[in-house]
Amino acid sequence: xxxxxxxxxxxxxLLDLFxxxxxxxxxxxAESITTFNSAEEALEYLQENESIxxxxxxxLDLQMPGMNGFKFIEVFATLSEKIQKALRIFIxxxxxxxxxxxxxxxxxxxxxxxxxxxxxxxxxxxxxNKRL
Amino acid sequence: MMDNSLINVLYLDDELHNLQSFRATFxxxxxxxxxxxxxxxxxxxxxxxxxxxxxxxxxPVMTGVQFFEKIRKKHGDVIRILITGHTDIxxxxxxxxxxxxxxxxxxxxxxxxxxxxxxHGFDIxxxxxxxxxxxxxxxxxxDELDKFVYSASHDLRAPLMSVIGVVTLALMEDKVTSQNEYxxxxxxxxxxxxxxxxxxxxxxxxxxxxxxxxxINFNELxxxxxxxIMYFPGFDKIDHRIIVNQEGIFKSDIIKLxxxxxxxxxxxxxxxxxxxxxxxxTLEINASENGCKxxxxxxxxxxxxxxxxxxxxxFYRGGNxxxxxxxxxxxxxxxxxxxxxxxxxxxxxGEGATFEITLPSINE
Numbered sequence: 001x002x003x004x005x006x007x008x009x010x011x012x013x014l015l016d017l018f019x020x021x022x023x024x025x026x027x028x029x030a031e032s033i034t035t036f037n038s039a040e041e042a043l044e045y046l047q048e049n050e051s052i053x054x055x056x057x058x059x060l061d062l063q064m065p066g067m068n069g070f071k072f073i074e075v076f077a078t079l080s081e082k083i084q085k086a087l088r089i090f091i092x093x094x095x096x097x098x099x100x101x102x103x104x105x106x107x108x109x110x111x112x113x114x115x116x117x118x119x120x121x122x123x124x125x126x127x128x129n130k131r132l
Numbered sequence: 133m134m135d136n137s138l139i140n141v142l143y144l145d146d147e148l149h150n151l152q153s154f155r156a157t158f159x160x161x162x163x164x165x166x167x168x169x170x171x172x173x174x175x176x177x178x179x180x181x182x183x184x185x186x187x188x189x190x191x192p193v194m195t196g197v198q199f200f201e202k203i204r205k206k207h208g209d210v211i212r213i214l215i216t217g218h219t220d221i222x223x224x225x226x227x228x229x230x231x232x233x234x235x236x237x238x239x240x241x242x243x244x245x246x247x248x249x250x251x252h253g254f255d256i257x258x259x260x261x262x263x264x265x266x267x268x269x270x271x272x273x274x275d276e277l278d279k280f281v282y283s284a285s286h287d288l289r290a291p292l293m294s295v296i297g298v299v300t301l302a303l304m305e306d307k308v309t310s311q312n313e314y315x316x317x318x319x320x321x322x323x324x325x326x327x328x329x330x331x332x333x334x335x336x337x338x339x340x341x342x343x344x345x346x347x348i349n350f351n352e353l354x355x356x357x358x359x360x361i362m363y364f365p366g367f368d369k370i371d372h373r374i375i376v377n378q379e380g381i382f383k384s385d386i387i388k389l390x391x392x393x394x395x396x397x398x399x400x401x402x403x404x405x406x407x408x409x410x411x412x413x414t415l416e417i418n419a420s421e422n423g424c425k426x427x428x429x430x431x432x433x434x435x436x437x438x439x440x441x442x443x444x445x446x447f448y449r450g451g452n453x454x455x456x457x458x459x460x461x462x463x464x465x466x467x468x469x470x471x472x473x474x475x476x477x478x479x480x481x482g483e484g485a486t487f488e489i490t491l492p493s494i495n496e
Contacts (some may be wrong), residue, residue: 013290013294015298015317015321016293016294016297018155018317019294019297019298019301020297022301022387023297023301023304024302026301026304026305027304042235063286063290065449065458066450072417094286094289094290094293095286096282096285097282097284097285097286097288099282110274116290116293116294116295117293117294117296117300118297118298
């Protein structure tokens with residue numbers, strides 16, 4: 001059995017949440033999958049569950065109304081070390097904006113960037129590579 | 133004939149009688165400032181928008197060319213004319229290279245010659261300013277285009293990527309039973325993409341299309357718009373009232389009016405509040421030969437206070453997951469602006485929203 005991860009998916013598109021959740025579920029790499037329809041919801045969840053935080057993989061959309069992916073990262077950078085250490089953040093976006101791609105690649109809180117729709121086997125390889 | 137009274141001319145000369153005779157000759161044609169002091173001349177340049185500057189070459193403190201050189205950095209736009217009593221080739225070279233003068237005028241000056249120099253100088257000033265304005269407009273248009281292309285490409289790609297996602301998922305699963313569900317999801321994405329493409333076409337028509345001004349029959353327009361939105365999901369769940377009071381002939385651009393009403397009414401249908409039992413919207417139009425007032429109100433989700441000032445911005449999306457691409461209300465606002473009208477929005481979040489539009493009748 002492949003390694004199992006806890007997944008947190010953040011996307012304003014319910015359809016994309018549904019697709020990615022199912023894909024990850026079928027691929028048998030998830031211990032649990034929690035979905036959030038906005039960055040605000042995800043943030044609230046992190047703060048409320050700080051004490052029981054375990055290593056989790058977050059797939060974060062960039063373009064969302066209200067708080068977008070980059071604003072989420074800004075707030076994330078102010079959260080406790082415990083939360084920051086537990087969470088591995090991957091951007092999952094369909095953006096072709098070179099500016100956004102550059103920003104994401106340079107951001108120290110972002111481990112990597114993945115294009116929609118998620119390629120689970122490629123994601124698996126990224127997840128097995130220990131973070132730097 | 134060009135209206136010369138708009139030309140601001142500054143004349144700097146240490147000989148007061150030259151200033152007086154210049155003023156006496158041209159005071160009816162131009163708005164004239166004269167001085168014999170370098171400091172005062174600089175102050176005049178700082179505090180007034182001077183178009184044409186004339187200076188005598190031979191002055192005690194500094195020469196005309198030196199003065200031109202001094203003010204060139206700060207007031208580079210000002211057209212400089214040098215007045216000189218005797219032609220000295222080295223002064224002329226300096227004047228051109230250092231002072232960047234537009235014309236030389238020989239003393240004693242000839243009335244027509246001075247007049248022409250000022251008129252041509254002002255033409256150049258005007259052309260330069262217009263060019264600067266055009267460049268600024270062009271830069272703004274480029275910036276908007278950049279933003280537009282990035283945002284539009286995202287909105288075009290996002291539904292396509294969802295479709296690919298659903299197809300990939302369907303291929304991963306062996307069960308045939310869930311295929312219909314996946315087809316339904318694909319359809320949903322394709323409809324979203326189509327709606328976005330239609331709004332882009334609206335945007336284009338609104339921005340670049342030639343306006344067709346014609347008498348508007350608001351009853352017909354209202355029926356027309358209703359027929360467009362009645363197939364939208366959720367239309368069957370919403371009660372609506374349409375009230376039209378029209379007296380006299382109201383003229384406007386029918387295409388823009390249709391874009392405005394389509395967008396606002398489809399928003400009323402789209403943003404129903406699921407917590408409420410009954411949903412409704414009202415379209416009320418009062419029109420006369422002078423103008424019209426259009427009210428569109430609904431009891432839907434409403435708009436959050438922090439979003440209200442931003443709703444008309446391009447690609448701004450409120451924090452609602454059901455919100456579209458953020459282009460609809462931008463187009464509405466642009467269309468109303470082009471028709472010379474005004475739009476305002478009042479909303480209490482959770483209670484509904486009211487859009488109020490006033491438009492003038494466009495009578496050529």
